Amino acid sequence: MRSKITVVGAGFVGSTLVQRLAERDYADIVMYDIVPNMPQGKALDLLQAGPVLGYDSLVTGTNDYADTADSDIVVITSGFPRKPGMSRDDLLKKNQEIVSQVTEQIVRYSPNTIIIVVTNPLDAMAHVALHVSGFPRERVIGMAGVLDTARFRTFIAQEVGASVRDVQAYVLGGHGDTMVPLSxxxxxxxxxxxxxxxxxxxxxxxxxTRDGGAEIVKLLGNGSAYFAPSASVLQMIDSILLDKKQIVPCAVHLEGEYGLNHLFVGVPAQLGSKGIEKIIEIELTDSERAALQKSASAVQELVDVLGIHN
Known part of the structure; x- marks a missing residue:
């Protein structure tokens, strides 16, 4: 019996992730979107790449959540892009609405799934998914730290002329300007x-590294990063689906760890078949702890705007 993964949102991040997952050939994938026929078209295109690349993954495009039933993992990438004249709070509320609706449907059809949240603002949207789903914290994870760390590792490798494989690093904190790269x-x-x-x-x-996403947005002129974000989600799915027990930085709901409570903050966590299997507490210096606290406070401000508490 093959594993089943659902990706909600068939935009650039979602569809690129589906491509990467199909090429892994270890699961069948459902790509959901509200746009009629679009996910179906992309799924058919990806299916037809199977004979060339040699994968047998079944890729299904749909506008019906019923097709996502009994998914082992669900990735939420759907969200609203910020438009001219829209405040940060406006965007926050709009995406809260979207993620809430998506999560309700996920829970209805896949009550035992593990949710990975990609929608921005990441830490706050993971909070929404946890609140609406009622899942234990082990089964709601935010993708941020893997991406931020990948950017940090890329820049270090380029600076010293080394292979990225030889560079080890961690980026903690919220997914934004206050993130904490532990140099x-x-x-x-x-x-x-x-x-x-x-x-x-x-x-x-x-x-x-802190400006990593903004730098790409500025260069593209229209749109944002999707190759590295989709690769980052893939690493998390690999560790969960294959029970690798890999330790990666990701947004988890802290309950006392690092002196923080009831908040999604990026920290190292061990990912396995149950989702988050262990939260790793790194011994921080006073300045690093202060920086992490500042980052957590920025996340708390967003959560306060949402008006939800876990």
């Missing part, structure tokens, strides 16, 4: 980056 713990083939890169240059790379 102190970043290594290249086991060597601390402080031995390889000047301190002021490290700070510039940290800032570029």
């Amino acid at each position: 102190r713990l970043c290594t290249v083939a086991g060597l601390p980056i402080s031995q390889l890169i000047a301190a002021e240059r490290i700070e510039e790379i940290v800032q570029r």
